[in-house]
Amino acid sequence: MSVFCALSNEQVEEIDNSKGCNFYNKGQVVFHEGNRTNGIYCINKGKVKLFQIGSEGKEQIIRFAKAGDVVGYRALLSEEPLSASATAIEDDTTICFIPRDQIFSMIAQNPNFNFKFLKMLSHELGEAAKIITDLAQKPVRERLAETLLILKDTFELDEEKNIQVKLSREELANIVGTATESVIRLLSEFKKDKLIAVEGRNIKLLNIPGLTRVANVFE
Amino acid sequence: MSVFCALSNEQVEEIDNSKGCNFYNKGQVVFHEGNRTNGIYCINKGKVKLFQIGSEGKEQIIRFAKAGDVVGYRALLSEEPLSASATAIEDDTTICFIPRDQIFSMIAQNPNFNFKFLKMLSHELGEAAKIITDLAQKPVRERLAETLLILKDTFELDEEKNIQVKLSREELANIVGTATESVIRLLSEFKKDKLIAVEGRNIKLLNIPGLTRVANVFE
DNA sequence: GATAAAATATGACATTAATCAGCTAATTTT
DNA sequence: AAAATTAGCTGATTAATGTCATATTTTATC
Numbered sequence: 001m002s003v004f005c006a007l008s009n010e011q012v013e014e015i016d017n018s019k020g021c022n023f024y025n026k027g028q029v030v031f032h033e034g035n036r037t038n039g040i041y042c043i044n045k046g047k048v049k050l051f052q053i054g055s056e057g058k059e060q061i062i063r064f065a066k067a068g069d070v071v072g073y074r075a076l077l078s079e080e081p082l083s084a085s086a087t088a089i090e091d092d093t094t095i096c097f098i099p100r101d102q103i104f105s106m107i108a109q110n111p112n113f114n115f116k117f118l119k120m121l122s123h124e125l126g127e128a129a130k131i132i133t134d135l136a137q138k139p140v141r142e143r144l145a146e147t148l149l150i151l152k153d154t155f156e157l158d159e160e161k162n163i164q165v166k167l168s169r170e171e172l173a174n175i176v177g178t179a180t181e182s183v184i185r186l187l188s189e190f191k192k193d194k195l196i197a198v199e200g201r202n203i204k205l206l207n208i209p210g211l212t213r214v215a216n217v218f219e
Numbered sequence: 220m221s222v223f224c225a226l227s228n229e230q231v232e233e234i235d236n237s238k239g240c241n242f243y244n245k246g247q248v249v250f251h252e253g254n255r256t257n258g259i260y261c262i263n264k265g266k267v268k269l270f271q272i273g274s275e276g277k278e279q280i281i282r283f284a285k286a287g288d289v290v291g292y293r294a295l296l297s298e299e300p301l302s303a304s305a306t307a308i309e310d311d312t313t314i315c316f317i318p319r320d321q322i323f324s325m326i327a328q329n330p331n332f333n334f335k336f337l338k339m340l341s342h343e344l345g346e347a348a349k350i351i352t353d354l355a356q357k358p359v360r361e362r363l364a365e366t367l368l369i370l371k372d373t374f375e376l377d378e379e380k381n382i383q384v385k386l387s388r389e390e391l392a393n394i395v396g397t398a399t400e401s402v403i404r405l406l407s408e409f410k411k412d413k414l415i416a417v418e419g420r421n422i423k424l425l426n427i428p429g430l431t432r433v434a435n436v437f438e
Numbered sequence: 439g440a441t442a443a444a445a446t447a448t449g450a451c452a453t454t455a456a457t458c459a460g461c462t463a464a465t466t467t468t
Numbered sequence: 469a470a471a472a473t474t475a476g477c478t479g480a481t482t483a484a485t486g487t488c489a490t491a492t493t494t495t496a497t498c
Contacts, residue, residue: 139454139455140454140455141454178455178456179455179456179457181455181456181457182454182455182456185455200464
């Protein structure tokens with residue numbers, strides 16, 4: 001549920017008047033880690049990945065955002081530089097920029113909007129803690145299975161159980177925190193075990209309970 | 220800087236009247252992962268560790284809190300169960316509980332207090348993202364060096380450069396995400412390289428630039 | 439202060455996963 | 469359409485780190 005559903009009609013209109021929309025093709029940069037931001041970005045259409053560059057120059061994907069999601073709010077609210085870069089992972093991704101003052105005045109005026117932000121941030125923080133525990137404790141195989149399940153929850157499956165996002169093997173590796181080759185090998189294992197079907201970048205989840213077992217998730 | 224410095228004198232007094240303070244000895248549980256919380260916990264004195272239990276029953280330390288810090292706010296604000304457990308890591312740790320209604324009404328009444336929370340949450344989220352990237356990409360040796368530097372920033376050094384917190388090798392391993400034996404071996408390596416001195420649970424940082432180099436941190 | 443228990447230390451070994459190399463398939467560019 | 473680039477795949481090898489066994493030291497308990 002978007003933070004903006006907390007706004008009144010007038011407030012939505014106010015935002016509509018001040019916001020600027022931009023189009024991005026796959027691979028185009030929305031914002032860059034380390035820069036300052038002066039507002040937040042709302043995904044209207046398409047998908048983006050948020051990632052940091054580690055000390056060896058390797059990309060680490062922190063999270064994804066899709067239509068209805070907001071990115072860049074962390075840096076705005078903490079008044080720190082952007083902690084991650086964002087790039088579109090689909091063509092025709094449409095993103096609106098809402099300037100800082102708009103956001104701050106609405107937080108001040110509208111308690112609901114404010115609580116939505118508090119809730120969103122604290123929820124994200126809980127998700128981050130789970131990821132930390134998994135990265136620290138689970139082997140690669142389990143983390144990959146879990147990543148597939150998280151992608152399912154984030155982007156949903158179509159009628160044929162395909163995860164509704166297309167990622168390269170390398171990008172999957174950059175979520176899981178492993179080498180591209182390991183992802184390739186493990187995906188074929190999952191395929192052999194009839195847990196998934198793979199066609200290029202299309203991944204079909206054939207056996208979700210099975211994947212959940214591999215991921216060793218119990219919630 | 221504590222969130223409470225945003226409060227007026229009357230508000231501080233109001234909290235003082237409603238809050239309940241408790242004492243905890245080393246090892247005692249402040250709250251338990253999975254439970255609901257109905258307020259937040261302010262550390263008055265002492266130190267606590269926040270941790271999750273991973274799927275194999277292993278503890279993963281997510282963060283620490285010391286006098287002036289607040290814990291339990293994530294679960295309160297997200298209206299989710301507590302994502303971590305908290306236990307005291309020092310004797311005579313004193314913690315006050317501030318009930319939910321107090322907090323929510325102050326957030327609503329006092330924009331400064333509100334922004335402090337937004338800032339604290341979004342800052343934490345940025346720290347979590349860094350930890351994720353490090354866990355995913357850095358080898359154990361670098362992560363241990365970095366952990367020592369983070370402990371230094373959190374708890375500071377005394378006049379003799381000792382980190383002002385006492386942790387077991389196992390606890391260090393549960394921050395780094397490694398085996399206790401690996402921590403033991405790496406600490407002796409660091410000792411041999413004159414980066415640190417170790418006396419029981421006392422760790423002296425002899426060469427911070429050296430440790431920074433090992434941790435491969437560039438900020 | 440003796441005994442038990444827990445924490446720390448060390449070595450040998452097993453396992454996981456990264457790296458490297460080479461090869462094939464798929465895209466993109468010209 | 470050919471050439472070039474990128475992505476995906478596979479096998480062999482190496483390096484990192486976890487596990488297990490055992491010894492030693494420290495701390496807690498009686």
